[in-house]
Structures are given as C-alpha cells and as structure tokens.
Amino acid sequence: MTQLEFLNIVTPFKDKVFRLAKRLLVSREEAEDATQEVLIKLWKNKTKIKDYKNVEAFSMTMTKNFCYDKLKSKQAQNLKIVHSNYQDHSISLQKEVELNDSIDWVGKIMESLPEQQKMVVQLRDIEQYDFKEIAEMLDMNETAIRVALSRARKTIREKLTNTHNYGVK
Secondary structure, X not given: OOHHHHHHHHHHHHHHHHXXXXXXXXXXXXXXXXXXXXXXHHHHOOOOHHHOOOHHHHHHHHHXXXXXXXXXXXXXXXHHHHHHHOOOOOOOHHHHHHHHHHHHHHHHHHHHOOHHHHHHHHHHHHOOOXXXXXXXXXXXXXXXXXXXXXXXXXXXXXXXXXXXXXXOO
C-alpha cells in the first residue's frame, strides 16, 4: 500500500478520531498525541488494513482503547491534576450584562436612601474609609455610623432581592 492510498483511506475519518480522543482526554494536546499514535499504528499495520471490513470503526476502537489506557496510566494521574486545577476565568456575556444591571440597580437604590445612609455607604463601601475617619468627617460617633451602614445595606439588599425576584418595579 502506498502512502497516497493510505491517506485516501485515513483522511476522511481522522477528524472523528481526534474528536473522540479530545472528548475522552479533555486536553487538546493529549488528543492530538492520541490521534497521531493511532495513525502511526495504522501505518505500521498498513498491510492488514485491507482485511478489515470497516477501517473507520477499527480506528475508533483503537482510539477509544488508547485513550482509556492513557487515562489508566500514571501519566493520567498528572493529567487529572492539571485539569482539576484549570479554571475558566472568563465571564459569559449574559453574566456580564446581569452584573452590570445589578450595579445599575444598586446605584438607583442608593439614590433613594436617606442622605446620611447614602454618605455612610459611599465613604465606607466605595471609598474604603474606616469607621473612625468617617466619624470625623460626618461629625458622628462610630456606633451611629455602624447602625446607619447596617440599615443602608439591609435596604439595598432587600430592594435588590425584590427587583431580581419580581422583575423591574
């Protein structure tokens, strides 16, 4: 069997071999390696290819078995560690829109707060001043600031929860 004949037989299903390997091994690089290994095994046994009724099905079986062996091997333990540590830090567009909407609602709710609570939330949660500094700025005692902050946060939380639960009001 010539190289061209081999390629004519293998090319139609090599992408399917890769997709199966990727589904089983997760890693793109590992799937590429598995695909390459399967194709090399087919090439080494090219004289027997004509004996198989369905070369594609045989290749898929080889791929499945190779991937399972790889997952069972000691290398797989390392592979699992790598994949369990992977986190996708990108935020979906829908989630980003929802977060921006929530931020807008918090801004609107803050505008409806009494002036003192609005100032306390602004200085503590947004500007990050400590209670002592806020007490000096607003000429209040720290306990009163804590109470105002607690009430403001509670109001914001309740109104935001109601908005999310019942829709726009």
